[in-house]
Amino acid sequence: MEVRTYDGTAEELSRFVISVWRDAYVGKMAFPLWTPEYLAWQLDLAAPEAREHLLGAWCEGELAGVLLGWSFPYRQGEQRHPAILSSWLSVRPEFRGRGVVKALKIEQDSRMRARGDGLIFAYRYFGSEHSLSKGPTREQLDSGGWESRRSGFWVRILSTVRASRWYLNRWQRRLTIVGAPFTRSPRAARDRDGIRPWEPRDVGASVSVLEARRRLASSIAWDEKSLSKHCSGFGRCLVAEVDGVVRGLVTWHVLQFVGATEEPVAIFDIIATEGLPDATQRALLDAALHEIKSQGAVLALKLRTGDVRALAMIRTGFIPWFSDSFETVHSVSGTLSPMLDHPHHVLWR
């Protein structure tokens, strides 16, 4: 087996990952369809240096599996660490049980180690009996270099009938119907709220908003380059101005998800509204939900990491769903100051 940097196109990568996930989960467990446009946006595929953490394992010349990482600096208190968000782990069925995952992880660790004291963030889903993912082992957790926490989503239903048909789990179907009378339609932005789509000229003010989020013990350290990429292309962003200055922003993207049916689902990434007056906080989230609904999404998700005020979410119709994944972080230097139990901001992928 040979593990090296993945050198295929976004189309080939999308086809490979989707075919592995379809084969494993159709009709059993929901999963997103990561299109070439999405992967090119999220993983910055056009930039050769961004491929450092895109790994493929080849057996007898055939691509057997991939493990992909998105690179970012992570701020913990006054410290900064190089970090990656590791996801999209996919091994073709005919190559399973042959150590492909292990070989990919060894190479991922070694590439992070070469960058210094690196952190690797990941998710392991346990919300379905069909999930082939496994949680971190006791040995890893006792090693001092790992931390793991159960985490779940805020869920906002946008189309009751389509969302209830989409869910594979009958309790989620039923709860969606039962909750329908309490789910109002989100309101569009009004001129007086100072809400508008993000523009490239907003990048400096937007970075300042994110740097001022003192409620977060740790966070992705966004800069102008990474935030510009995140807010444009496949990503959507709305900002809210107070006295002509950007004081809050929300970002999201919409992907098709395969469940019992195939429907668009929105993933919120950044909800930074705490610098806004109360009514504008609500209006900004509502305006984003209104746009998401017009993009056709049946529901919107936000990972619960303590980075948003619960009241602000509940007031706009989000409900906290059960924890169904392990959020993990692993330090390749073997020493980690715990962070996941404090409010923090990462992306869910």
Ligand SMILES: CC(C)(COP(=O)(O)OP(=O)(O)OC[C@H]1O[C@@H](n2cnc3c(N)ncnc32)[C@H](O)[C@@H]1OP(=O)(O)O)[C@@H](O)C(=O)NCCC(=O)NCCS
């Ligand atoms: C999950 C999957 C990659 C496992 O492939 P596999 O070759 O069967 O892997 P194995 O069962 O041999 O497990 C190998 C090791 O990987 C570990 N592992 C399994 N899932 C993992 C995950 N999501 N992250 C990290 N390690 C994982 C196992 O704990 C095991 O460690 P061990 O050898 O120390 O016991 C494969 O089943 C797959 O592609 N499934 C569909 C996509 C998917 O579910 N991806 C994971 C999403 S989180």
